Amino acid sequence: MEVKSAKELKRVSRELQENFLNRWKLLNLEQDKDRLKALNEKSEDPDLWNNPEEARIVSQKKNELEKKLTPWFTIQQDILDFPDLVELTLDEKGENGIGELSMEYNRLQEKFEELELLGALKNSEDLKPAFLNIHPGAGGTESQDWAEMLLRMYIRYFEKKGYQYSLIDIQAGDGAGIKNATLHVVGDFAFGFLKGENGIHRLVRISPFDANKRRHTSFVSVHVSPEIDDEIDIKIEEKDIRVDVYRSSGAGGQHVNTTDSAVRITHLPSGIVVACQNERSQIKNRDTAFKMLKARLYEMEQEKAKEELEKNPAKKRHRLGFSDSKLRLPSLQSCERP
Secondary structure, eight states: OOOOOOOHHHHHHHHHHHHHHHHHHTHHHHHHHHHHHHHHHHHHHHHHGGGGHHHHHHHHHHHHHHHHHHHHHHHHHHHHHHHHHHHHHHHHHGGGGHHHHHHHHHHHHHHHHHHHHHTTOOOGGSSSSSSEEEEESTTHHHHHHHHHHHHHHHHHHHHHHOEEEEEEEEOOOOOSSSEEEEEEEEEEEEEHHHHGOOOEEEOOOOOOTTTTOEEEEEEEEEEEEEEOOTTTTTOOOGEEEEEEEOOOOOOOOOOHHHOEEEEEETTTTTEEEEEEOOSSOOOHHHHHHHHHHHHHHHHHHHHHHHHHTOOOOOOOOSSTTTTOOOOOOBBBBBBOOO
């Protein structure tokens, strides 16, 4: 937005300041600030470290609040002081200062819009790392190719956001694409930004795999779940799981492909299946697979609690499948028929 007059600059600077203060109040950030102060004081108490478990919980809560509040603290003073800066600059430079102030306004407005988006991520899970699974539906090579396109898209998004990611499980498709892929994603608000990808993604295009150049419709299921830390106790009985080991099909050198390092865990009561093969160590792959399983079971319990809260008698599907209602509809060709 290009601000062209002193009058408009004064108006938008006051609006920005007012919007910031309203959002600060709406999100109860002052209370969070007080909580962070109390946690900082508690973490400085030498007696706290006599109880390692309590110290871990305090440290974790402190880190979560810092992640939430730091972006607001970074820009807070600049926005609150901006109306005064406008007045001083215009008094000193007159209309010659409008261009400089307009650029600063656009910078602050962009930062504030980013903060508003973060403000919508209110749940504690939103701050956590995430597991993202991509699974093609019926459609053979066409759906598998669509799944690989989505995988490349997500990887580019992670790189742009500065997120760390690892491909912990992948199964190549028949000739092209992938049959399955699971990524572990670490970064600020990783789950919060990715949870909206949950659902079925549909692609309509002229298939490059069809010699007759017909239009095909392909479906891919994307499931995102937060990584669950040790503070949340998810009990898994040994009798409820089946653990299979097999040779990894991923990269990693000769060793990774000649030993049974990959691990697949099936939770028998729910039918949830998770797998990990990115590490050379079977033990590490097993640990990661259990983290994924705990995340899925925690999510399932959250859904049950939500149903109970809403008093909804209809049972929802806890495992994301191709009967879910949320549908993404990209099309590479017109759907109009000749």
